[in-house]
Amino acid sequence: MSEIVAIKSDVVPVDYKSVLNGILQLDLNSCTMTVCLASVAKNETVPSFERLRMAEELAEEFRTIIRNHVKEYEGKWQQDELPFS
Numbered sequence: 521m522s523e524i525v526a527i528k529s530d531v532v533p534v535d536y537k538s539v540l541n542g543i544l545q546l547d548l549n550s551c552t553m554t555v556c557l558a559s560v561a562k563n564e565t566v567p568s569f570e571r572l573r574m575a576e577e578l579a580e581e582f583r584t585i586i587r588n589h590v591k592e593y594e595g596k597w598q599q600d601e602l603p604f605s
Contacts, residue, residue, distance in 0.1 A: 544594050548587055553579035 555574065558567040596602050 540593075540597065544590060544597065546590075548583050548590070551583075553582050555579075555582060 555572045556569045557572065558569045560567045593602070
């Protein structure tokens with residue numbers, strides 16, 4: 521497995537509404553599904569990431585879970601019920 525390491529960066533102001541709208545408009549059927557786990561060693565500040573190897577059937581299960589959450593967030597976003605909206 522290849523290791524992905526986060527790099528510390530400066531905070532950049534982001535238009536969270538545009539970011540969330542972009543996420544809500546994603547076509548999850550055409551996206552590549554990647555699941556990563558992250559952990560931080562004691563006395564470290566930067567986590568190490570590992571990408572899971574998984575069969576397409578498991579990737580589809582993750583897509584279904586994400587679709588359900590996106591649908592829930594979209595409804596709350598439209599009704600102005602998210603804590604940051």
